[in-house]
Amino acid sequence: MVKAKTGRPRSEKSREAIINATHDLLAEKGVAGVTIEAIAKRAGVGKPTIYRWWATSADIxxxxxxxxxxxxxxxxxxxxxxxxxxxxxxxxxxxxxxxxxxxxxxxxxxxxxxxxxxxxxxxxxxxxxxxxxxxxxxxxxxxxxxxxxxxxxxxxxxxxxxxxxxxxxxxxxxxxxxxxxxxxxxxxxxxxxxxx
Incomplete structure (x- = not known):
């Protein structure tokens, strides 16, 4: 597992939403569509949630x-x-x-x-x-x-x-x-x- 920073444990539901959003964006929009902002919006989470657990969109x-x-x-x-x-x-x-x-x-x-x-x-x-x-x-x-x-x-x-x-x-x-x-x-x- 790739982890950017330590902090509170991840919510498995949020993690799955983020991973699924990333899969979908890459399939739909290609590389240009895989940004932290787009992932957060699609997953229904805040950017700070993502940055707490991953350093970059590539790490997701x-x-x-x-x-x-x-x-x-x-x-x-x-x-x-x-x-x-x-x-x-x-x-x-x-x-x-x-x-x-x-x-x-x-x-x-x-x-x-x-x-x-x-x-x-x-x-x-x-x-x-x-x-x-x-x-x-x-x-x-x-x-x-x-x-x-x-x-x-x-x-x-x-x-x-x-x-x-x-x-x-x-x-x-x-x-x-x-x-x-x-x-x-x-x-x-x-x-x-x-x-x-």
Whole structure:
């Protein structure tokens, strides 16, 4: 959870209203519509309520995205690396299709403009999603499906690199077919030492 300041505990009802207002504004109006003023008006709360709990509108989006990712893109429990990776990537594509793509583009744009937010984004979202993906490969290593000599951080960079590139550039779809193709390419890398 991203928290700007300490203070009295949050009202869960106000928190949900703020998160929902942020989702709606981003979907309806894009980046320009996501201001603290607009969020407060849509959520029916005062700006001081928002500023007590979040430093910027991007931090609200970050909390919403992280919460969604943890529930809609869990680490799958499967017998094979291929199936676990395929499920993880398909769930990621579905989350992006369901509106998460706009949120992620907004967060990445904010991270380029605000170094402090970039650190919060990296620590609160990027690191957690990377850890989730690394855990899939570590389980495959423990089960003897792949060797322990792979640079798993580089493999994760390859996966998320392909995903972020498509998300930010928009030159090709982010769908089930992309998830499946990316899975096959990565399996080829980690299962063939000559390629890695």
């Amino acid at each position: 989006v970050l909390e919403a995205v992280l919460s969604q990712a943890e529930t809609s893109i869990p680490v799958p429990t499967c017998d094979s690396l291929g199936e676990a990776l395929r499920q993880f990537l398909r769930q990621s594509m579905q989350s992006i299709a369901d509106g998460g793509g706009a949120h992620l583009r907004f967060l990445m744009a904010q991270a380029q403009k605000d170094e402090g937010f970039r650190e919060r984004f990296r620590a609160n979202f990027v690191a957690k999603r990377r850890a989730a993906l690394v855990s899939i490969f570590l389980e495959a290593v423990e089960d003897g499906q792949i060797g322990s000599d792979h640079n798993l951080e580089m493999v994760v960079d390859m996966i998320f690199g392909a995903m972020w590139y498509r998300l930010l550039i928009g030159h090709a779809p982010m769908d089930k077919s992309f998830a499946d193709e990316l899975t096959q390419i990565i399996l080829g890398v980690v299962q063939d030492k000559a390629k890695f």
